[in-house]
Amino acid sequence: MKISVRNLEPTKVRLTVTVDPEEFDPYLDAARKEIAKQVNIPGFRKGHVPGPIIDQRIGFGAVAGEAVNNGVPELYSKALEEKQIHPMAQPELDVQEVPASAKDETKLKFVATVERRPDLELPELEGMEIAIAKPEVTDEDVNTRLESLRQRFGTLVGVDRPAAKGDFANIDLDAQIDGESVDSQEGVSYELGSGTMLDGMDEALEGLSAGEETTFESELQGGEHEGEKAQIKVKVNSVKAEELPELDDDFAQEASEFDTLDELKEDIRKNAAEAAKGRQATEARDAFIARLQEGLEVPVPKGVKAEMVEQQLKNMTPDPEKATKEQKAEAEETVEKELRDQIVLDTLAEKLDVKVSQADVFNFLASIAQQYGMDPNAFINAIIKNGQLGSAVQEVGRSKGLLAGMRAVKFTADGEVVDLSAFLGEDEAAEDAAENESVEAASAAAAVADELSKTDDAE
Known part of the structure; x- marks a missing residue:
């Protein structure tokens, strides 16, 4: 097999593959055998028709077509392996020459154009030292967590005053376009300042008391008139303020298993310290x-x-065609970083000669299935059926390479060595548990699970 490679871009190549007859013949023979199983020819048992008879009765063109369909993908994969090209997308395949008969000496020739992983020269890990911040827990951190717990035990109390930021208003809404009502809702609870409803809602409600109403203009966010400007009539039925419990020992006993507020604060500080260590591990990953x-x-x-940006915009806005310049810029920045990280991690895994076993992949997919409440075997079978097992293998390889690479370097904080073994694992055996911490791997498999869930719902 002769392979010529032409670099079209730093991340795109064109392979021209010419296949010698002795390499293509096995595919022709396999095609004849497969066709023989499907046809009835007088004088021969089904499946036992000689190749020359198949060529004569069915036509060599049909045999060659079957052989090309089965052979070109395999020959393409061999060409990639021989030239050490790592594809990042499906190729464009163009079969240019095929022998016209069994005696035709014309060689099979096809061209494959594919986007590839660029060649990178990564730095050596030996002796690498990376400084990261020391995890710290401040009184403000503790108070923030304590305040969040306090709000969980808060109650709403009706107030006889104008609504203000932080209050909860019970409202009726009526959206009108050209004087005609297109949508209406009653008894909706809305927190002023949350910004979770229509633009202009907070400004319209602030200062209104129970029984008062006003009208403002806003763009509808859903329904058949999504994106259209409408006059929004809003009426306030009631105003309630959040009443929080006093921070004392009684609160500590109600909100936790502790008897005193000081004990509760100490436990919160301890949990905050553990969370800070987790953030430090994430920071170490990003710094690495x-x-x-x-x-x-x-x-x-x-x-x-381009494909990933399009998908990113679909996640950001109901209509990607109407995405703003800011949204497009954000999507491009996010995708470019994700792709750069993937390329670097793939190169690292190759550099470290990372091996991904079947157990690695199945354990990873089983853990994702469990998170989604899906049967692991059914999920894994669906991944295989959908041809997405290769993506899962690649993601696990990235995760294992990342962990192995991070274990090979030294992380320091204020000059002291940081022990990240609780997050990275200390050896290959510990890697199985740690590999699922990979954001890239988890998000990719989760996306697969989402897609499969949508498919199931559609069926």
């Missing part, structure tokens, strides 16, 4: 990836980027 990319130019494939 950033160090790998330091000084490197990591080009991203344009086609893959």
